[in-house]
Amino acid sequence: MSGRVLVGVKRVIDYAVKIRVKPDKTGVVTDGVKHSMNPFCEIAVEEAVRLREKKLMKEVIAVSCGPQQCQETIRTALAMGADRGIHVEVSGKDYENLGPLQVSKIMAALAKKEEASLVIVGKQAIDGDCNQTGQMTAALLDWPQGTFASEVSVDGDGLKVEREIDGGLESVRIKMPAVVTADLRLNEPRYATLPNIMKAKKKKIASVKPADLGVELTSRLEILAVEDPPQRQSGVKVESVQDLVTKLRDSGTL
Amino acid sequence: MLLRKVGFSPVLSTALRLAPSASGSARPAESSLFTYNGRPYASQAAEAVLDKHATGSETAAKTSTDKKTSDLESKSFAVNMFKGQISTAQVFPFPSVMNEEQTQFLSELVGPVAKFFETVNDPMKNDELEKVEDGTMEGLKEMGAFGLQVPSHLGGLGLTNTQYARLVEIVGMHDLGVGITLGAHQSIGFKGILLFGNKQQKEKYLPKLATGETIAAFCLTEPSSGSDAASIKTVAVQSDCGQYFTLSGGKIWISNGGLAEIFTVFAKTPIKDKTTGEVKDKITAFIVERGFGGVTHGPPEKKMGIKASNTAEVHFDAVRVPLENVLGEVGGGFKVAMNILNNGRFGMAAALSGTMKGVISKAVDHAANRTQFGNKIHNFGVIQEKVARMAMMQYVTESMAYMISANMDMGASEFQIEAAISKIFASEAAWTVTDECIQIMGGMGFMKDAGLERVMRDLRIFRIFEGTNDILRLFVALNGFQNAGKQLKGLQHALKNPIGNAGFLAGEISKRAKRKAGLSSGLSLHGTVHPELAESGELLVKAIEQFGGVVEDQLLKHGKKIVDEQFVLKRVSDSAIDLYAMVVVLSRASRSLSQGHSSAQHEKVLCETWCLEAHDRIMNDMKALQSSSSKRLFKNLRAISTAVVENGGVVSPHPLGF
Numbered sequence: 001m002s003g004r005v006l007v008g009v010k011r012v013i014d015y016a017v018k019i020r021v022k023p024d025k026t027g028v029v030t031d032g033v034k035h036s037m038n039p040f041c042e043i044a045v046e047e048a049v050r051l052r053e054k055k056l057m058k059e060v061i062a063v064s065c066g067p068q069q070c071q072e073t074i075r076t077a078l079a080m081g082a083d084r085g086i087h088v089e090v091s092g093k094d095y096e097n098l099g100p101l102q103v104s105k106i107m108a109a110l111a112k113k114e115e116a117s118l119v120i121v122g123k124q125a126i127d128g129d130c131n132q133t134g135q136m137t138a139a140l141l142d143w144p145q146g147t148f149a150s151e152v153s154v155d156g157d158g159l160k161v162e163r164e165i166d167g168g169l170e171s172v173r174i175k176m177p178a179v180v181t182a183d184l185r186l187n188e189p190r191y192a193t194l195p196n197i198m199k200a201k202k203k204k205i206a207s208v209k210p211a212d213l214g215v216e217l218t219s220r221l222e223i224l225a226v227e228d229p230p231q232r233q234s235g236v237k238v239e240s241v242q243d244l245v246t247k248l249r250d251s252g253t254l
Numbered sequence: 255m256l257l258r259k260v261g262f263s264p265v266l267s268t269a270l271r272l273a274p275s276a277s278g279s280a281r282p283a284e285s286s287l288f289t290y291n292g293r294p295y296a297s298q299a300a301e302a303v304l305d306k307h308a309t310g311s312e313t314a315a316k317t318s319t320d321k322k323t324s325d326l327e328s329k330s331f332a333v334n335m336f337k338g339q340i341s342t343a344q345v346f347p348f349p350s351v352m353n354e355e356q357t358q359f360l361s362e363l364v365g366p367v368a369k370f371f372e373t374v375n376d377p378m379k380n381d382e383l384e385k386v387e388d389g390t391m392e393g394l395k396e397m398g399a400f401g402l403q404v405p406s407h408l409g410g411l412g413l414t415n416t417q418y419a420r421l422v423e424i425v426g427m428h429d430l431g432v433g434i435t436l437g438a439h440q441s442i443g444f445k446g447i448l449l450f451g452n453k454q455q456k457e458k459y460l461p462k463l464a465t466g467e468t469i470a471a472f473c474l475t476e477p478s479s480g481s482d483a484a485s486i487k488t489v490a491v492q493s494d495c496g497q498y499f500t501l502s503g504g505k506i507w508i509s510n511g512g513l514a515e516i517f518t519v520f521a522k523t524p525i526k527d528k529t530t531g532e533v534k535d536k537i538t539a540f541i542v543e544r545g546f547g548g549v550t551h552g553p554p555e556k557k558m559g560i561k562a563s564n565t566a567e568v569h570f571d572a573v574r575v576p577l578e579n580v581l582g583e584v585g586g587g588f589k590v591a592m593n594i595l596n597n598g599r600f601g602m603a604a605a606l607s608g609t610m611k612g613v614i615s616k617a618v619d620h621a622a623n624r625t626q627f628g629n630k631i632h633n634f635g636v637i638q639e640k641v642a643r644m645a646m647m648q649y650v651t652e653s654m655a656y657m658i659s660a661n662m663d664m665g666a667s668e669f670q671i672e673a674a675i676s677k678i679f680a681s682e683a684a685w686t687v688t689d690e691c692i693q694i695m696g697g698m699g700f701m702k703d704a705g706l707e708r709v710m711r712d713l714r715i716f717r718i719f720e721g722t723n724d725i726l727r728l729f730v731a732l733n734g735f736q737n738a739g740k741q742l743k744g745l746q747h748a749l750k751n752p753i754g755n756a757g758f759l760a761g762e763i764s765k766r767a768k769r770k771a772g773l774s775s776g777l778s779l780h781g782t783v784h785p786e787l788a789e790s791g792e793l794l795v796k797a798i799e800q801f802g803g804v805v806e807d808q809l810l811k812h813g814k815k816i817v818d819e820q821f822v823l824k825r826v827s828d829s830a831i832d833l834y835a836m837v838v839v840l841s842r843a844s845r846s847l848s849q850g851h852s853s854a855q856h857e858k859v860l861c862e863t864w865c866l867e868a869h870d871r872i873m874n875d876m877k878a879l880q881s882s883s884s885k886r887l888f889k890n891l892r893a894i895s896t897a898v899v900e901n902g903g904v905v906s907p908h909p910l911g912f
Contacts (some may be wrong), residue, residue, distance in 0.1 A: 074360060192366045194398035194411055
């Protein structure tokens, strides 16, 4: 086991920002809008760094795919404790069409190249909400996966992963190398302290192109339109259950 | 005689009247012009900061007028405006000092610091407990917030002044109590070590101070020594062997007094003058460790605001301070104190610009959502005026803070007038803005939960500490007069050799003649200010010309006694503040327009509106000073005060007779 953990981090619009749809309906406004690391990716980085601090892993590599600004996100990961970063340069039209399929191909290629023992990603990104990248990466690598992890521990040459599923909690044991996706309660990410941000400046970020990894980026999806959800209509208060039933019947719901 | 020979205009003759009183026979130039009852005045602070000898009297005598001419070529805008001149070097274009790496680094720091203050720090809890919560203190230390400007090789972040300002702005926006805890520690507490410490002192103390393992405090104020810092009574006597000092005395209202390990203490040291053998008491700065023994502190003071910040008495009982712990030179302590305070002032303006931003958001949020009389209240003119003025004041404060920090980063040595102006303006603007925010929010604003009353209470001290605004106003005015006086002295000197200085003199005559005739002296900001702001630029030019003229007239009228004319000094100072405010917004708005910022048009309106009102204020004040009724006004004010003081309270008997 190489003891290398590959962590995928995505640069998304900050969760506190009020999203505005572009007038031409091709997407949301991103220019001049505050961006930060996807919250689930922060949890993934935190878990990876903790594994290294417990000496269960040796090196944490943070990866991000996108334009130049992604380096800021990688630097945040470095400030949290990742050892080095890899920036996969994707820009323009390619970036607009970048989805879980393309990213997972990149992650799979990097996992093989870096001989990673473990790939950790957030369960989903707060912009796409796809919840596919981790799973696809595992499938492409033919590695076991522990998704929606709320607890991860090393068990011999494998991992014990506690998963949050609809019915409750499920424990699985998977052999390494494996892919894990981080859920909300996995951990509480540390604050990047200012001295660590300073130290992170000295850590390396390597740049690489998808073509170098043998990955082609054509998308199988075409976005037709992006629109605001319909305005919520105000409700009606009724006095009794009888009234409620009548109203429901009238509206055709019953 | 000389006058008639060379045919000078009567305008210039008044300049000669200055000659006998000011040049003085035995007593020399700068310092004596402004001593009052033999005790150094606010201008001594100016000199201390300008790196001249603090006491001045013996040494300044030697300085020739030639040396003084180099002082005349100051790049500071404020220094020059008192002479009716415009020096654009430090103010146009709006300085941008950070390189790409520094900008990138700073942008990475802003996020985590903001997040910490939004999620971890609880200002209400800190205020309630009257201390910074333990967890928060730990978090701040881990975050590196205690050593922002300590060089990185000694364990700090090595931030420039501009970077420091940006982070302090975030602290100011959220919790001024924490802001003072941090500021008392690094902005003044151990700043002396950064500015005046030798290598050994820096290496010994800075690493632990940077991580917050040890906390620092600045100990100057005593029960009988507040504004009059030179009158402190704490004493440090050097041992016979010379290896240590014995320090005794009591300091009051020391921020971090109850927490600190390392104290920068100012004490009077008896010093034997080498030439005269006379023993004089001069102030020396010391680095005192609590561990030296004899250092005790009192319980935390109960305050109106910044309750989370620890304020306590600190007593020194025959504390042995090694010779190596003298900070700067023995006897050079006043200069150390003034430089420390001067150096940290921009931080206050930065923090308060953040505070104002925060409260303005709250007020605007309320105004945009509150409906009364069938309308959202932000549609009513009264509210609109409040919001607009708040926005302008914040814009001015922010512009001052970042211009000064940039000037300091650029290596400017002369910024003490500007720094003082920024402290006065920021503290008063923040008070007014927060007051108006509470007003906009009505009853809600008065409630604890809204969070505004705490900010209001926290803000009150900012007009008092680190140099009360009243003293700083005198400082600004006297410092300005001093420089204007030097110019007149230079003029006098030139008059002694009119042929050799004919060109210079001709210019000076024509300038004054034009001024007397109400014409512009040819100053212009054309080409400096963005063309869209040309009109406002003109207002500034007119105001400076008027200001310079009045300054000169007042100086000629009062001479040395200008020091006593505090009514005049205050008004001159207010105008000086308005002038500097005008120039900073002109510079900033010009830059935004040149760079085509999306907010540039809004900034243009802010700038124009500010300049219109400031110009009018200045012109009115200057007119009032020149009018004969002002003298009567001051006399009346003085008479009222004397009577009330004599009576121990209001004099007029009750309207009801009992």
